[in-house]
Amino acid sequence: MKALVWHGTTDIRCDSVPDPQIEHPRDAIVKVTSCAICGSDLHLYDHFMPGMKSGDIMGHEFMGEVVDVGAEAKGALKVGDRVVVPFTIICGECDQCKRGNFSVCERTNRNGHIAAKAFGHTTAGLFGYTHLTGGYPGGQAEYVRVPFADKTHVKIPNGLTDEQVLFLGDIFPTGWQAAVQCDIEPTDTVAIWGAGPVGQMAIRSAVLLGAKQVIAIDRVPERLDMARAGGAITINFDEESVIERLNELTNGKGPEKCIDAVGMEAHAAGTVDAMYDRVKQAAMMETDRPHVLREMAYVCRPAGTLSIPGVYGGLLDKIPFGAIMNKGLTIRTGQTHVNRWTDDLLRRIEEGQIDPSFVITHTVPLDQGPEMYKVFRDKQDGCIKVVLKP
Amino acid sequence: MRYETERTRRRGHADTATDTLARGLGLFSIALGIAEIAAPRALARALGMKGQEGLIAGYGVREIATGIGILASKDPTPWIWGRVAGDGLDLATLATALEGNNPKKTNVGIAMAAVAGVTALDVYCAQTLSRESPHPLPPMQDYSDRTGYPKGIEQSHGAARDFEVPRDFRAPEAMRPYTQPEAPQRPMPSM
């Protein structure tokens, strides 16, 4: 079959690889009908995230049709079922899964011991991600083996297009959880850094949850345009001072809720801390660039919340923890507990409260994937979200 | 730093190639300047320009100043253009050494070819930097109709207020009053 394979930094190719097989009775094989490139894939493409090996199949946002089911998954799935596969692999039985903390499932990461070394404890297995999270072959391919398939799926009724439901596997629940983590009150201002796909979903989620005011921060004109379409006030961080504008828009009090939908590759034009991060990163003394976190901690209203869906991999430096502590800020973060939200979100799509397909700007065949990684990363051609068709 | 061209700016990535080139030229300026100040006599001899040691050392000072300007300034563009002007001066000065019966004409020719090569790089770098736009660019595509709300934003705003935030995701109860502008006034404990 064809699949997008990681070979090294910014080197992804469409290769022919062996078809996946059922390896365990809880497995299923899914024939992919649509998959997407996610901002998290860019951290792998740019090789900011450790633990990739040449030959790894990319992709963790995908859906398709079940074509083979292992004996133990037969009760839950049958051949022909249409499913979205969440990017977090879940067992459904461990203590964390029972609490709905699916992204920290204790049993699905087959390299749990490596994760435990890096993070103290294991986290869930993820598709098409690093070997820290199990190194499971991903879904930017014609077929995928889905481990723990009896739990790791969302069944999709007919009548909805792939485009409407595909993002239930990642960015829609991610934007949603980011907003839910803010516990939004009708009087709240929610400020969202990053108007990429995750930021766009977070904007819509905050609007659905009834925030008084949603503010989006980015520098890419098309993305700010789309953010305004979703009901956000926008700040271009290249042209205006983010802190000043946010204070202006909140009578000097700062936003109650702040969301980091940027993550470890944050860009900071011309600031001292940005140069500092670059130097430290080059000297391998720091792995991530936490410019957005610093800004959020500083501007957030006392007793407010910092919600962090943006991905970080390792060590961060110069985090103003004094501001966080003295202002009594709450921090919530994590990979998304996808299945915790999907039933509710599927219903909202069916009811027409939201249609996540608005974010798609490019749809191309799978073999054009390698070029599209670059287009997406470099934000060329107005690119915001890429869907690939195997 | 700016280092972003029309082509790269909107993409949220610095034009690192030009950035690196500018820095390289800055370092080159300083190295050449140091050589001109440290060994003006040897240079003058090699080029058959005896008596012009003072001029060579002076050019060295110019090179070092330009190099520092390139490396230290926020925007190196004018400094790189400065290098272009300096290259012209160097070429003109070397050309005078081609006149008469200078026995070192071959060396002068080689030096001029080298300076011409660097000049080409300087011009390329300066032009690329000058194309940078400090102005916001218009969006490449019009996404103003991409609302994501099939029934319109009025229908969707607050449509999910029926959603009950799970207990483990709620703001700590004790903090709630402080983030709410119209929070019921609690009696302050007497101090």
Ligand SMILES: NC(=O)c1ccc[n+]([C@@H]2O[C@H](COP(=O)([O-])OP(=O)(O)OC[C@H]3O[C@@H](n4cnc5c(N)ncnc54)[C@H](O)[C@@H]3O)[C@@H](O)[C@H]2O)c1
């Ligand atoms: N928690 C999860 O489970 C989960 C799931 C999906 C994605 N993610 C993460 O969410 C983040 C965003 O993903 P995406 O798909 O939207 O990626 P993206 O790279 O397309 O979007 C990031 C956006 O942030 C903007 N940006 C950069 N620096 C900024 C700054 N200083 N201030 C404001 N904006 C800035 C960029 O211009 C870009 O538009 C990534 O880190 C991704 O890994 C997390």
Ligand SMILES: [Zn+2]
């Ligand atoms: Zn993702």
Ligand SMILES: [Zn+2]
């Ligand atoms: Zn589990």
